[in-house]
Amino acid sequence: MNILLTGGAGYIGSHTALVLAQAGHNVVLFDNLSNSDAAVPEKISSMAGKKLPFVQADVRATDLVEKALREHRIDAVVHFAGFKAVGESVAVPIEYYANNIHGTVSLLQAMQRVSVKTLLFSSSATVYGLPQYLPIDEAHPTHAINPYGRTKLHVEEMLGDVARSDAAWRIMCLRYFNPVGAHESGMIGERPNGIPNNLMPFIAQVASGERERLQVFGNDYPTADGTGIRDYIHVMDLAEGHAAAVHYLQSHQGWDVINLGTGQGYSVLDMVRAFEKASGRGIPYVIAARRPGDVPACYANPAKAKRLLGWQATRSLDDMCASTWQFQRNRV
Template sequence: MSQTILVTGGAGFIGTHTCIKLVESGFAVLVLDNFSNSSPESLKRAEYITGKSIPFIEGDINDARLLDEIFAQHSIDVVIHFAGLKAVGESVQQPLRYYQNNVSGTLVLCDAMQRVGVKNLVFSSSATVYGDPASLPVRESSPTSATNPYGRSKLMIEELLADLHRADPEWNIALLRYFNPVGAHPSGRIGEDPGGIPNNLMPFIAQVAVGRREHLTVFGGDYPTPDGTGVRDYIHVMDLAAGHVQALRWLEHRRGIKAFNLGTGRGYSVLDMLKAFERACGKSLPYQLAERRPGDVASCYADPQLAADELNWKAELGIQAMCEDAWRWQSENPNGY
């Protein structure tokens, strides 16, 4: 019998792509999303791609009564917890909002899970928990420390989940530390659709390519990197989605709490990504250098070996596929959903 997975934030960029992989892998999916940074249209398109219905409930993880209703009405086996605010710059300006939504929301969710004895959780963490890495590539054993409230909220959640497991070893938790998710579903029907000015590089470049923005703003050209721009480990969202399926399989036969890096192990600079995107869309794209952003680090990329060894997972798609798929999505959906 297939397991039922509650996916919080399942209408978001990573959430929708993961829902597709889950359905294709035979899991039953129930989505909870408040659509604060996503659209019900993304789930409709996920249904079109999979040919299966993806039931969803509109609501908030901070709503304890709603969570109790969901767990009472549905037989949930595992929760994949994506729901959270995720813009580094915004978190610096609105720390209370980030702690309220991300940390407090996770507490409310875990409390509801505990009440019904659902103790399997895959948590959407982030490479920002490594702060400004002392050495590269970063391993799961590298020191953690965040440079902004967004990263600190992820780190606090990891720590509260570790405490939860120490208090009750029946909790079974995979902490997935994502590096920089980009790309889109190869169908071009779903992709990243940020509200307002994009905080992440790839949708910003894509919006320049499609004519929605005049030029790319590159934050910081004086980092100690090969070309002066920030270096990140970009990972295709479909590879990332596959990592969640592998994490569920790991939870089926393991007990405990463990962190895994989901990255490619390669760092690319902002200008590397810009050039790759220019190849994908067939035109040159203007950019301007600006001051560094507070909370950004010079360079960060993963050692993904642990995920290969324990989850039997590794990233398959390279920088060109990331850019081509992102461009297909953006060019076919110039204004998003």
């Protein structure tokens, strides 16, 4: 298939591009490089052993999206292009609504113009809000509690409306839990601009000496060690989940939603200890106050992904930490 990846040079997009290319698909990267490295498209091409076309443009430029769809005879789109930091979304909600929602509308308009009606959407477990029960399955009520989560939920609902309007659409929303890790080569991985918003890249920067210490937000939660528990999934498992979903959409119409997680929760201190083991470095940390909106624990029930996609996560916490450390050492 000819597949366009919006946000294809980003963290999850780049790993998915590689997996899809290695599976024999013709992958086209579409990215404005607002939160990604300009060197990534060339790295992916080198790793895949073939040139992946790269279009540097904003997904809100509908005419440019349409041009890419036509020129590359695209069959399906994987839509990663979106801002993704919860705290930042609270500070600049207009930017999040403009990019995440307007960007998706623009993409859909372009797809409709050229009759490309297969779409895989990068959603998030943030759409569930505060967990009412664990593990979280797809039937769990949705109640996003921050602008980022609301943009993801609104796009999901919008895509449901689109699928119901025309039976030719094939749309799946993948709700990620906590992607971490890097390709085993260490050539691509998570490289956030500025101060990392996510735990793993922050820990990696502490281990390498770029940052002095980690702040652990709260150690009085009702968990085994008092720190928050999350479902961390290796980015390569996540990428393989996308490849399985693309295959599924080739023979299934309509709209659906699937969790991508491991079903296993790890605490913040579990992550610190695992990274110390992988890196051979100490990770200094201090305990800080809880952050508003954080919950004691959140992890997936991934049974639907196994049932429908034949996919399940296979990489361990040690794999997550070792690959992150390899990438970190390559970039410093």
